[in-house]
Amino acid sequence: MTSSENRFRTPVFDREVVVIVGGFGSGKSEVSVNLARVLAQQGDKPVSIGDLDIINPYFRSREAAEVLADLGVKSLVPPGSLAEADLPIIIPEIKSAIQKRDGLLILDVGGDDLGARVLSSLRDAFSADSYEFLMVLNLRRPFTSTVEGSLSVIGEIEDAAGLKLTGIISNTHLMDDTTDEIILEGLEVSREVAARTGLPIKFVSMETSIAGRFDPRKINLPVLTLNRELLKPWEQRR
Amino acid sequence: MARILMKGNEAIAEAAIRAGATNYFCYPITPQSEVAEYLVKRMPEVGGVFLQAESEIAVANMILGASCTGKRVFTSSSSPGISLMQEGLSYMAGSQLPCVVLNIVRGGPGLGGILPAQSDYFQAVKGGGHGDYRLLVLAPSTIQEAVDLTMLAFHLADKYRNPVMILGDGMIGQMMEPVEFPDSYSEPELPPKDWAATGASDRDPLIIRSLFLDPTTLEENSIILHKKYEQAKKEEIRFENYKVKPSNKVLIVSYGTMARICQTVIDDLEPEGYSVGLFRPISLFPYPEVALRKEATRKNIESVLVVEMSMGQMVEDVEKAVAGARPVNFFGRTGGIVPTPEEVKDQIKKLIKKKSRRGRPAKKRK
Missing domain, CATH: 3.40.50.970 (Thiamin diphosphate (ThDP)-binding fold, Pyr/PP domains)
Known part of the structure; x- marks a missing residue:
């Protein structure tokens, strides 16, 4: 664990399945991959990650499967060249992993109601109180740039999934151009969305380089530090 | 906004x-x-x-x-x-x-x-x-x-x-x-769209x-x-130079996101003593032929390297621009594979090494 991670409380989960949903391009995959990394490093339970993104062709969490495998995280992804396809493949292992409830399973779901629809076919596998259903919010994305916009995307996702959210992840950023102010601005909107929906903010996520200088007192919430894994070919791993 | x-x-x-x-x-x-x-x-x-x-x-x-x-x-x-x-x-x-x-x-x-x-x-x-x-x-x-x-x-x-x-x-x-x-x-x-078929009630019909x-x-x-x-x-000629300067020994020609990988390559090679510039065509037709020729034929440029995510489709346009004044080399990957910065760096190192070892034999022989 890097020192910046020690400065914040890290997210902790009692429940066995953590489902990550959100608006298209809100940062679900990067959050999922890093959550898997951090939870695996805590070492309490075996961690696995299921890539349920059936609408995005690039920059999917399955691209981080190797990095995660080194940390002991098992990736549930379609086999072989099917992993590179744009086909709506849901492997059966995911359903049984939801039912088994051993260890910690993170599910990275595709964006918007379109991506969340995949959950409706898995709905029966979830038993009550066994899962967290978390919404990633990025204020700097066009359709979730306001409280109203976020509420409307939340409604669409809940309807498509047939499941009710249990929390919010505040993930406002502008990639390399993220400032502390942008994160706080986003958190402000997340807090209002939380107040309007009655949902808790489970954690705030930010890049490790930002977390290193961020004052924990400004947030008073658990923080997931992100080491970006889904990089563009010209970007260097930090 | x-x-x-x-x-x-x-x-x-x-x-x-x-x-x-x-x-x-x-x-x-x-x-x-x-x-x-x-x-x-x-x-x-x-x-x-x-x-x-x-x-x-x-x-x-x-x-x-x-x-x-x-x-x-x-x-x-x-x-x-x-x-x-x-x-x-x-x-x-x-x-x-x-x-x-x-x-x-x-x-x-x-x-x-x-x-x-x-x-x-x-x-x-x-x-x-x-x-x-x-x-x-x-x-x-x-x-x-x-x-x-x-x-x-x-x-x-x-x-x-x-x-x-x-x-x-x-x-x-x-x-x-x-x-x-x-x-x-x-x-x-822009000139008025007098050619558009918007209804011919008060004029003769147009045929497009x-x-x-x-x-x-x-x-x-x-x-x-x-x-x-x-x-x-x-x-409508459009292009952009990146770190193109008199010390350049190799000029990369690359467009689109491939050019950004080449920028990373150029930045990484700089501290190692390799001087490389990038010519990035933005308008592919019309092709920035004259500008490319000018940069490619600078005194210290020993060779041109075209880098693409294809089998080398732009090479002929670069060759046409350079018109034999410098050797034009190619590196690319295709089928959905994106060349890594490391792969491109290796190509440049090979080019510069080869050149410095052999000098410029083509000219000396004549």
């Missing part, structure tokens, strides 16, 4: 709206379907038309029909879909009809794969359909540039009354970057066509088109 984070496909779609596109026809294909997903929400907000057609052939004919009315029309697709549109694009060029076409290129030939590629260069730049015509082709390397070039493309389409293509590799469509849209959109004045059975008239039409392309060669 605040900067927001957008996927290339979304940003290009929004840019089309800002540039006044009111007619969008499409057929979905990975990796550009987000353009349609975005516009199905946005087009109704500006009173425009969104229509998913039964095929790309139908799309091409729909943009042709809509363009006849003088409205700004837009379509987007990826490689195999663009192939299906070629007949319509040829008809549009022949009929002198403007439109903007986005090609988010995936690996080919055939159905290929869904990962990024630049292997539609020939099709885009040399004229993918039949007849004496060209497309004006613009290749962005960042999302912000994709926004700016898309808006420009609508202007150029009207200025030249010709289809304009935005050629983006899959990465341009799929990656996310911060972008900013201008608060208000303005462009240089590419069918000219009389060979003299058909030849005249081709000469009109040719003159427009010659004008574009004078007025």
